Amino acid sequence: MNTDSSSTATISTSSDNLRNRQAQFAKELYGKDIGTKSGMSALLSKNNDAQKEAVAKYLKHWDGKMDTEAEKRRLEDYNESTHSYYNVVTDFYEYGWGSSFHFSRFYKGENFQASVARHEHYLAYKADIQKDDLVLDVGCGIGGPAREICRFTGCNIIGLNNNDYQLAKATYYAKKFKLDDKLSFVKGDFMHMEFDPNTFDKVYAIEATVHAPTLEGVYGEIYKVLKPGGIFAVYEWVMTDKYDPSNPEHRKIAYEIELGDGIPKMYKKSVAVDALNKVGFQILESEDLADNDDEVPWYYPLTGEWKYVQTLSDLATFFRTSFLGRKVTTGLVTLLEKVGVAPAGSAQVTYALEEAAIGLVDGGREKLFTPMMLFVAKKPLEKTK
Numbered sequence: 001m002n003t004d005s006s007s008t009a010t011i012s013t014s015s016d017n018l019r020n021r022q023a024q025f026a027k028e029l030y031g032k033d034i035g036t037k038s039g040m041s042a043l044l045s046k047n048n049d050a051q052k053e054a055v056a057k058y059l060k061h062w063d064g065k066m067d068t069e070a071e072k073r074r075l076e077d078y079n080e081s082t083h084s085y086y087n088v089v090t091d092f093y094e095y096g097w098g099s100s101f102h103f104s105r106f107y108k109g110e111n112f113q114a115s116v117a118r119h120e121h122y123l124a125y126k127a128d129i130q131k132d133d134l135v136l137d138v139g140c141g142i143g144g145p146a147r148e149i150c151r152f153t154g155c156n157i158i159g160l161n162n163n164d165y166q167l168a169k170a171t172y173y174a175k176k177f178k179l180d181d182k183l184s185f186v187k188g189d190f191m192h193m194e195f196d197p198n199t200f201d202k203v204y205a206i207e208a209t210v211h212a213p214t215l216e217g218v219y220g221e222i223y224k225v226l227k228p229g230g231i232f233a234v235y236e237w238v239m240t241d242k243y244d245p246s247n248p249e250h251r252k253i254a255y256e257i258e259l260g261d262g263i264p265k266m267y268k269k270s271v272a273v274d275a276l277n278k279v280g281f282q283i284l285e286s287e288d289l290a291d292n293d294d295e296v297p298w299y300y301p302l303t304g305e306w307k308y309v310q311t312l313s314d315l316a317t318f319f320r321t322s323f324l325g326r327k328v329t330t331g332l333v334t335l336l337e338k339v340g341v342a343p344a345g346s347a348q349v350t351y352a353l354e355e356a357a358i359g360l361v362d363g364g365r366e367k368l369f370t371p372m373m374l375f376v377a378k379k380p381l382e383k384t385k
């Protein structure tokens, strides 16, 4: 009994320490008006020493080693490592992609923003989100999807995130767009949720739970906080059934995705299915939305192939995300870092993002990887396990 309570106290003290340290660090990195600047302007105003430390903390696990020991270290350090990853990539993401940090399908004639919003609406529809529902957004980024889903359905959303900088931005935008009566954002690790059990009507997660060291861990936490009868809908990042980890070409692609996207370990689809079942969910639907003959593939903005661009309004986004645009960004950031305008380590981040882009496109083309494995799962009314 004693041992139990003292170990619980030790765990919560150490997680409080981590939380305080991370919050303090974000303030050092971004200064007191944290969250109010965007993209390149935010990047250029970062503190040099703090940025150097954040880049080192992210990249220390990515030294090319693919053995089980290296993987174990990445899995153990998932929280700090992911936190550091988003401390250094968030401004690039916002500059290159916008405020929703996920992929989407594209229809002919549909522009980039419309496709991103439709992908979010589709998940809200699949999760059966209704007006005034209390909804949890697991790994909410800077709140792009939460703002869109709130406008689309009229629900109330709590966004959970372990990154202080993104939380500051999400909170700032909710206020700016007058959605702060419906949206709130809280700091927390999705592997150890602090909400009361059976709190939420619906839960969704968009391209976030892939950062978990184990899918069973994060799905188990979601199951706990969802009300009985509630729905969980997720776009999961997984390697497809075609992926063979013993094939060096396949493993190289998975490693590029892990490195460039700050993921401790990419799992296969079957691992996600087993994890959902094991924690008690009843899977209502599972579909790989990337497994189709779409004329415009989901990874097109990263290819640099002009033939896919759908509207003139997408030209700026397409240029920034394309191979050529990325080279221009890397060159400019390298120059700005050399003359002391961009913080130290920024160029290294652009190299890592380049690996991400290459791994994602190769994984997409070969159908070894999908960023949109849709699972719709229900927490049964009666306890089944």
Ligand SMILES: CC(C)=CCC[C@@H](C)[C@H]1CC[C@H]2C3=C(CC[C@]12C)[C@@]1(C)CC[C@H](O)C[C@@H]1CC3
Residues within 6 Å of the ligand: 092, 093, 095, 096, 097, 100, 101, 102, 103, 207, 208, 210, 237, 261, 262, 320, 321, 325, 326, 329, 330, 350, 353, 354, 356, 357
């Ligand atoms: C990391 C996870 C689980 C999801 C994020 C998905 C995407 C939003 C990102 C994956 C790779 C990112 C890159 C960029 C934007 C956001 C992603 C597409 C850039 C285009 C941002 C601008 C840089 O100069 C190049 C980046 C390449 C990778």
Ligand SMILES: C[S@@+](CC[C@H](N)C(=O)[O-])C[C@H]1O[C@@H](n2cnc3c(N)ncnc32)[C@H](O)[C@@H]1O
Residues within 6 Å of the ligand: 079, 082, 086, 099, 100, 101, 102, 138, 139, 140, 141, 142, 143, 144, 145, 160, 161, 162, 163, 166, 188, 189, 190, 191, 205, 206, 207, 208, 209, 211, 212
């Ligand atoms: C690719 S972003 C997606 C963000 C958002 N869902 C969207 O689509 O814009 C992944 C998100 O998961 C969050 N995340 C990663 N690990 C986490 C953890 N252990 N606990 C809470 N959030 C986490 C990151 O901080 C980031 O906001």
